[in-house]
Amino acid sequence: MTDSHANDMTGQATAPAPPSYGLGRGMFVFFVFLVVGPPLGAAILFALATGFVPPHGVPASVGLYWRAAQIFGGFSYLFGGLQAAFVGLVAMSAQWRRRSPFAPFWPPLIASMIAAVAFLTLLWSKSRNTSGPDLETIVGFFGLHVGAATGCWLVANASLWPFRNASRAVTA
Numbered sequence: 001m002t003d004s005h006a007n008d009m010t011g012q013a014t015a016p017a018p019p020s021y022g023l024g025r026g027m028f029v030f031f032v033f034l035v036v037g038p039p040l041g042a043a044i045l046f047a048l049a050t051g052f053v054p055p056h057g058v059p060a061s062v063g064l065y066w067r068a069a070q071i072f073g074g075f076s077y078l079f080g081g082l083q084a085a086f087v088g089l090v091a092m093s094a095q096w097r098r099r100s101p102f103a104p105f106w107p108p109l110i111a112s113m114i115a116a117v118a119f120l121t122l123l124w125s126k127s128r129n130t131s132g133p134d135l136e137t138i139v140g141f142f143g144l145h146v147g148a149a150t151g152c153w154l155v156a157n158a159s160l161w162p163f164r165n166a167s168r169a170v171t172a
Contacts, residue, residue, distance in 0.1 A: 025160060026092040029103045032156040033088025033149075034081070041084075041148035042076030043069075048140065080148070083115040087149050091156070101164045102157045112149035116141045 046069055087108050094107035120141050124132055133141075 023096060025101065025163075026096040028160070029095055029156045030085075030088040030092040032159065033091055033108070033152045034084050036155050037084030037087065037148050037152045038076035038080035039073050040151045041080045041144055042072040044144050044147045046072045048144075083112075083119060083145065084148070084152075086115055087111045087145075087152070091153070102160055103153055105153055108149045108153055109146060112145040113142065116145040119145075 090111035091103045091108040095103045098104060120133055120138060
């Protein structure tokens, strides 16, 4: 019997085990979401707050925009770190559970929507406004969270792309 995947007891051939990608790739995905997510969300929020276009005619406005971007980036971890950790944990566990070399798309997307709802609920419960957030605020927070999660997913999968066949070569 020359089959390398033969069962010793029955002599029947068994299927080879799927490649195991371990927890290392999942931890990498988690840290990409944790590190890249808040500044990416801050960049989206900064672009929305400034209207995508700097004011014309004032040369000092570039310095003002740079300082404002630094402030947004600094506060991004304060306001978005917990959401990024939650979405990263979901992406890591989904990738590890599926034993995939890449992060799946739908679990982090749904987790980012849950994070947006949780953040809006917390924001609304702390405000004195009894009518709740308006539609523009809700759409803005969903767009911010979904955009940051999609960007992190793209960065994580683009970073993992060169290593897509690495563990298959080890197990073969």
